Amino acid sequence: MADPNGRPDHAFPEAQRDGVYRAIFERRDVRAQFRPDPIPPEVLARLLEAAHHAPSVGFMQPWDFLVIDGREVRERVHGIFERENARAAECHTGERGALYRRLKLEGILESPFNLCITCDRSRGGEHVLGRHSIVETDLFSTCLAVQNLWLAARAEGIGVGWVSIVDQFDLAEVLGLPENVYPLAYLCLGYVDDFLDRPELARAGWRQRLPLAGRVHGNGWGEALEAPALFEALAAREGSR
Template structure:
């Protein structure tokens, strides 16, 4: 029998609470450049990290760590590593696609007052982790859930966030002294913003479109490429 004293009532949210949750989901954006220089108060940053820390994790292993960078010189070093990889990435596209890529402003590392590197300690739960016995990547997925929690909490606080993925893993490890056994999952830029795109920036600028949900739902079994 479950310990009923440890259970909370699963009452539905009020309409206003539900609307707020969906508003955060539907208006969340990947912010690349629009950051203001205003600092994020320590108590607000702690709230965001606490929201991340309350994400679900396989076997309750809580594999995440958060390396917070505030100093301009630290962010500048990270930007240089990013810029090297970004130039390589631009060369992977051609023609109009490359022009569009280069037109995207990717200055968040420098402009955002807070950068956070989110890592996953895959050894934290020991060799055998409840729920990870047959899917070894569940700890990585758990860490991504923490990032999503942080992102939605940031949106609710009026803070923009961008996820930077254009790095050489070895460069980030060297700059942040991250051991080889630790997985780098996300590098995030956070700061206040005056405005957000009504739709994703890459959709607004013609890079891609949102796929209709109906094309992505299969009934009962895989039904071919959508």
């Protein structure tokens, strides 16, 4: 089937396309709205399959998934967070420091279970196609698996929170990871009471979303975008949100 310009039309039907964009725009980093309801195994299997279908450089697929529902393990991870969060709080003083200390930044114990997505930095062998110049492409690829899971979770009505305030070496020790396996993302998952209309940090006044039009450059950094129609379209999109 072709579009009006004669090109092959591979676009999704409008309702499906809107669903993809809705998942993108309504995805939230959830910290405080978790319910105790368990996620059915078939739903979790769908989320993990979505993550496993992420693209990866050289098709190396460097990820593994640790499903963590044991209370003792989560309490040890929560202890790491508490220590690191106290250290991070020292970086902020005055009103900013007071705001930081009021923020809820994890749901390790409140969520039904945690999920650690790791990156095996030796996966694919010494010479992975496409990785010769940029060694970190294994980490980038694993981030795509995280995003796949996150968007699929939003479509399923499941909240996800990424706990980044942890010491990765201590986390690896708690989880018994091999030396070549890096704990890239420690996530909290569960059904939620609601999804916030705006990112939590924006609602709290910590930081606001930057205008997209100011983040798009022309043929080099800082050069004007020689496409007035695109600039107008970007501004119109931001004005509609």
